[in-house]
Structure formats: C-alpha cells, structure tokens
Amino acid sequence: MIGTGARLIAAADRLAGQTIEGKPVVEDVVAGVLRQWQRVHPEIDLGPMAVIGRLNRCSALLRQASDALLGEEGLTRPEFDILGALRRVGGELTPSRLAKETFASGAAVTKRVKVLESDGLVSRRLDERDRRVCHLSLTDKGRELIDRLLPEQLALEVTLLSGLGDDRQAELADALGELLVTLEGRLGGLIG
Amino acid sequence: MIGTGARLIAAADRLAGQTIEGKPVVEDVVAGVLRQWQRVHPEIDLGPMAVIGRLNRCSALLRQASDALLGEEGLTRPEFDILGALRRVGGELTPSRLAKETFASGAAVTKRVKVLESDGLVSRRLDERDRRVCHLSLTDKGRELIDRLLPEQLALEVTLLSGLGDDRQAELADALGELLVTLEGRLGGLIG
DNA sequence: GCGAGATATTTTCCAAGTAAATTATATGCT
DNA sequence: AGCATATAATTTACTTGGAAAATATCTCGC
Numbered sequence: 001m002i003g004t005g006a007r008l009i010a011a012a013d014r015l016a017g018q019t020i021e022g023k024p025v026v027e028d029v030v031a032g033v034l035r036q037w038q039r040v041h042p043e044i045d046l047g048p049m050a051v052i053g054r055l056n057r058c059s060a061l062l063r064q065a066s067d068a069l070l071g072e073e074g075l076t077r078p079e080f081d082i083l084g085a086l087r088r089v090g091g092e093l094t095p096s097r098l099a100k101e102t103f104a105s106g107a108a109v110t111k112r113v114k115v116l117e118s119d120g121l122v123s124r125r126l127d128e129r130d131r132r133v134c135h136l137s138l139t140d141k142g143r144e145l146i147d148r149l150l151p152e153q154l155a156l157e158v159t160l161l162s163g164l165g166d167d168r169q170a171e172l173a174d175a176l177g178e179l180l181v182t183l184e185g186r187l188g189g190l191i192g
Numbered sequence: 193m194i195g196t197g198a199r200l201i202a203a204a205d206r207l208a209g210q211t212i213e214g215k216p217v218v219e220d221v222v223a224g225v226l227r228q229w230q231r232v233h234p235e236i237d238l239g240p241m242a243v244i245g246r247l248n249r250c251s252a253l254l255r256q257a258s259d260a261l262l263g264e265e266g267l268t269r270p271e272f273d274i275l276g277a278l279r280r281v282g283g284e285l286t287p288s289r290l291a292k293e294t295f296a297s298g299a300a301v302t303k304r305v306k307v308l309e310s311d312g313l314v315s316r317r318l319d320e321r322d323r324r325v326c327h328l329s330l331t332d333k334g335r336e337l338i339d340r341l342l343p344e345q346l347a348l349e350v351t352l353l354s355g356l357g358d359d360r361q362a363e364l365a366d367a368l369g370e371l372l373v374t375l376e377g378r379l380g381g382l383i384g
Numbered sequence: 385g386c387g388a389g390a391t392a393t394t395t396t397c398c399a400a401g402t403a404a405a406t407t408a409t410a411t412g413c414t
Numbered sequence: 415a416g417c418a419t420a421t422a423a424t425t426t427a428c429t430t431g432g433a434a435a436a437t438a439t440c441t442c443g444c
Contacts, residue, residue, distance in 0.1 A: 047350075051364050052353070060295065096422060107425080131408075134422085154241065161244070173239075180221070286393090
C-alpha cells in the first residue's frame with residue numbers, strides 16, 4: 001500500500017504548473033470571499049484581508065499536508081517541533097527554554113516531553129546545582145528519527161511550493177521575513 | 193541558579209546573526225532557526241523552511257493579535273468567522289454549508305451556532321420541504337455586531353501590516369494567492 | 385408503498401491545549 | 415540565619431475541537 005506522504009507528494013506534483021501565461025486558471029478561495037464582502041460593503045478597503053486571509057489559509061493547508069506526513073510516522077507536529085528544537089540547538093534544553101523555542105505553554109511541553117520520553121526519543125538529566133531544573137536532550141533514537149524526518153518534511157514542502165518559481169519563493173520569504181520582524185517587534189513585547 | 197546565565201546566552205544567541213553593513217540589523221526568529229539548522233545540517237537545502245516557517249509564524253502572530261481584539265468584544269475567532277460568513281453571503285446558510293465556508297467540522301459548527309443563537313446573534317429557520325435541514329441567518333443584533341467588528345478588525349490589520357509598504361503588501365497578496373491556488377487545487381480535495 | 389441507502393444535523397466520546405494552582409527549590413533582603 | 419519573594423516544572427480543572435455514532439429524514443428503484 002502506498003503511504004499518505006507519497007500520495008501527498010504525487011498530488012502536489014500534479015499541481016505544479018497549473019497556470020496559463022502566468023495567470024491562475026482558477027482564483028483562490030480568498031478572492032471569492034473578497035468579492036462577497038465587496039458586494040456587501042463596497043465602501044470598505046479589503047486590502048489587509050487579501051494578505052492576511054491568504055496567509056492564514058496557506059498556513060492551514062500547508063500544515064494539514066505536513067501533519068499528514070508526520071502522522072504516518074506516528075508523530076504529531078508539536079512533537080516534531082520539540083525534536084527539531086532539540087536537534088537544531090545541538091544540545092540540551094530545559095523545559096521552559098523548549099517552550100519558548102516551540103512557542104508553546106509550559107504545560108504543553110511537559111505533556112509532550114512525557115510522551116517523547118516514553119517513546120524513547122528524549123531523555124532527561126537533572127541539574128545538580130538547581131534541583132528545580134532539568135535538561136532535555138535527544139536520545140540516539142530521537143536524533144535518528146528527526147534526521148530522517150526533516151529531509152522528508154522538506155521534500156514535501158518543496159513539492160508543495162513548486163507551484164511558485166524559485167524567484168517567487170525567495171520574494172515570498174523576503175517579504176514574510178520583513179513582515180515577521182515588524183510583527184515580532186510590535187507583538188513580541190505584548191505577547192511573549 | 194540558571195536564570196541569569198541562560199538569559200545572557202539567549203541574548204547572545206539573538207544577537208548572533210546581526211550584521212552592521214547592508215545586511216539585516218535585526219532578523220526575524222525564523223532566520224535564527226535556519227542558521228541553527230544550517231550549522232547542524234549544512235548539506236540540506238532549507239529554502240522551503242524559509243518560506244513556510246515564516247508563513248506559519250506570521251499567521252500565528254497575526255491570529256493572536258486579532259484574537260485579542262475579538263476577545264474584548266466577547267467573541268472567539270471561530271464565532272467571528274461564522275458571523276462573517278453569514279454576513280458576506282448576504283442570506284441564509286445551512287450548517288453544512290457554513291462548515292464548508294468556515295473550514296470547520298460539522299460538529300464544531302453545531303456547537304458554535306448554539307452559542308451564537310443563545311447570544312441572540314444568529315437565528316434558525318426550519319426548512320419546510322426537507323425537515324433534516326435548517327437555515328441560519330444573522331439577527332439584526334448579529335448583523336450590527338459584525339458590521340461594527342469588521343472595520344475594527346480591518347483597521348487593526350492595517351496597522352499590523354503597516355511595516356510593509358502598499359506595493360510590498362500587494363506583492364505578498366499576489367504571491368500568496370498564486371500559492372493558494374496551487375495548494376487548493378487537489379490538495380484541498382484530498383485533505384480538507 | 386416500502387425498503388435500502390443517502391444525506392443533514394446533532395450527540396457522544398475522547399484527545400489536546402491552556403490558565404491557574406501546586407510543589408519544590410533557589411535567591412535576596414534584613 | 416530566616417523569611418518573603420521569585421522561578422522551574424508539574425498537575426489540575428476546564429474548554430474546545432474532531433471523528434465517529436446516533437438520529438431523523440429524504441430519495442430512488444421496484
């Protein structure tokens with residue numbers, strides 16, 4: 001039987017280049033929503049919705065696709081994020097630091113780590129100086145898993161993005177980075 | 193205690209990517225993540241993560257900001273989405289149609305509508321032909337609320353996006369729309 | 385007209401997340 | 415030293431969302 005991941009990649013492949021002379025054959029769902037609003041409230045400027053509505057929808061669809069891939073491997077996305085954070089920092093993290101790295105609450109990290117520990121993917125070391133603290137790290141099994149999954153995940157993402165040319169992708173990354181800097185500056189203080 | 197030292201390390205980490213000439217003086221959080229991965233796996237192409245990581249993070253921050261605004265009005269975002277869908281279609285919707293419009297499960301719609309009905313924002317009309325079906329619409333109170341909230345929401349979004357110039361916003365909307373079309377094509381059918 | 389199956393909605397049950405409380409420990413002030 | 419306060423991690427209590435079951439009704443073919 002063929003896996004969901006393979007099916008996803010096949011589906012994404014089939015989508016690549018579904019344009020005529022650079023213009024989309026069909027408009028995206030947000031365009032329809034914008035048109036509906038325009039009919040009801042012609043006086044309102046819907047510019048922000050054209051950006052943010054699409055951003056949210058793209059995010060949701062991309063997330064669903066990669067959740068499906070991770071699901072085949074028996075991992076949830078938040079668990080994957082924890083393994084990823086531990087891998088990319090290259091050493092140990094405390095639960096609270098891990099919460100910041102993965103933008104999650106402490107309680108959520110506690111629960112996820114408990115599962116990952118019982119799966120033998122993460123191990124815990126107690127701090128000698130400060131007995132409130134513990135240090136989490138990947139086991140060999142955990143490192144092997146994330147090192148196998150990351151390329152799979154990226155390969156799926158490549159196909160998901162392949163409807164856009166490389167230059168367009170770079171443009172997107174650049175604009176989103178610029179936006180993200182201003183959002184972090186504005187909201188980071190307020191939120192976390 | 194670990195706090196002071198760890199905080200210094202964290203601060204140093206945050207500064208690590210800053211450069212003085214032409215390059216970004218402040219970078220977004222995803223840039224730091226990419227740098228960490230690059231150190232661990234220099235052979236992997238992280239291009240997709242530069243796009244998708246930022247996309248997801250922008251989406252999360254924007255959502256938090258507008259959730260906060262809606263929270264002040266006593267609404268959740270999913271509830272707002274339901275009111276918005278009913279407003280923009282300009283008439284009635286069945287629960288199942290509403291579920292499709294708001295990308296939610298039928299069960300979630302049932303629960304949300306129950307709350308909105310008890311708040312006097314949504315009303316229900318039974319179909320005479322087909323007694324399985326009902327038709328939902330906004331009450332006057334519901335329409336007034338969404339008509340007051342939508343401009344507030346858009347005004348907030350304008351300020352959130354104001355770090356980008358208008359041309360850059362249009363570029364973003366365009367690129368995201370192109371991406372969204374390809375993602376929806378058959379991925380939407382396959383997954384959602 | 386009457387089953388068999390299809391469809392619309394709701395309900396049930398469970399998984400997962402958070403805020404707030406709790407526990408345990410460390411730090412700072414006097 | 416000793417107590418008030420701060421911090422790290424976990425636990426608890428509660429909320430929300432979805433998948434699947436349940437309910438109610440319709441439609442089609444005979």
